[in-house]
Amino acid sequence: MKWAMIAIIVASTAAGEVAAARGMRQHGEIRDFRPGALGRAAALLTRNRFVIGSVAAMAVSFFAYMRLLTIADLSFAVPATAVTYALETVLAKYVLKEHVNWLRWAGAAMVICGVALVSL
Amino acid sequence: MSAEAARLRAKTWICATVVVLSNVFGNFFLKRGMPAELPSPLAYITALFRPAAALGVVLLVTWMLLRMALLSWADLSYVLPVTSIGYVLVALVGKLLLNEEISVHRWAGIVLIMGGVALVGGGSAVQTGHGGPQR
Numbered sequence: 322m323k324w325a326m327i328a329i330i331v332a333s334t335a336a337g338e339v340a341a342a343r344g345m346r347q348h349g350e351i352r353d354f355r356p357g358a359l360g361r362a363a364a365l366l367t368r369n370r371f372v373i374g375s376v377a378a379m380a381v382s383f384f385a386y387m388r389l390l391t392i393a394d395l396s397f398a399v400p401a402t403a404v405t406y407a408l409e410t411v412l413a414k415y416v417l418k419e420h421v422n423w424l425r426w427a428g429a430a431m432v433i434c435g436v437a438l439v440s441l
Numbered sequence: 442m443s444a445e446a447a448r449l450r451a452k453t454w455i456c457a458t459v460v461v462l463s464n465v466f467g468n469f470f471l472k473r474g475m476p477a478e479l480p481s482p483l484a485y486i487t488a489l490f491r492p493a494a495a496l497g498v499v500l501l502v503t504w505m506l507l508r509m510a511l512l513s514w515a516d517l518s519y520v521l522p523v524t525s526i527g528y529v530l531v532a533l534v535g536k537l538l539l540n541e542e543i544s545v546h547r548w549a550g551i552v553l554i555m556g557g558v559a560l561v562g563g564g565s566a567v568q569t570g571h572g573g574p575q576r
Contacts, residue, residue: 438550
């Protein structure tokens with residue numbers, strides 16, 4: 322059950338974050354953090370299909386995470402779900418077409434190894 | 442560094458710090474608020490109304506919204522490793538506040554994560570990918 326929850330969390334989080342990155346990129350940089358401006362930005366974003374898809378995927382991830390927290394330690398649950406890093410870095414390169422330079426690959430690789438160790 | 446680059450860098454670090462802290466304490470309060478068992482779908486909903494879990498949810502919603510704001514100007518491949526410092530803080534919170542064990546493996550992992558964050562954090566956050574604003 323623990324690993325099934327982790328698989329659901331990883332898949333839905335990766336899909337949700339890539340969709341969020343795509344949707345927010347379409348929207349452009351948020352410069353004004355005053356409540357009114359944030360409300361207007363939120364209203365615009367509710368019409369962005371990538372953002373809507375992202376929120377749905379993150380909701381699935383959240384309820385699977387709640388289930389995981391009832392059966393696992395916090396210091397296991399959080400790092401174990403960080404397998405998303407590997408998946409999301411690859412998706413950032415090939416789906417979002419980001420320029421992932423060697424520093425980012427090396428940093429992501431160190432984080433993934435660190436997360437694997439923390440999960441042991 | 443140009444004024445625009447300096448502005449984006451400062452904004453990125455402030456936003457990333459709040460993203461990390463809201464995630465760490467959101468996870469902590471959610472864990473504190475979770476009952477020992479969730480026997481039915483209704484139990485998931487009622488669990489969210491326990492005070493600690495509700496505070497955790499508010500912090501995690503804040504985390505998600507701020508992370509989306511951060512992604513409006515920064516690359517996902519930058520945001521991912523930089524915000525991973527949260528894993529270190531979660532492990533420390535687990536040890537200090539929830540009395541969870543941290544083995545030698547976990548400490549070694551924490552050091553690696555911090556190294557990865559330092560490596561990527563020194564670079565630029567500015568978006569490099571396709572699919573920019575369409576307005």
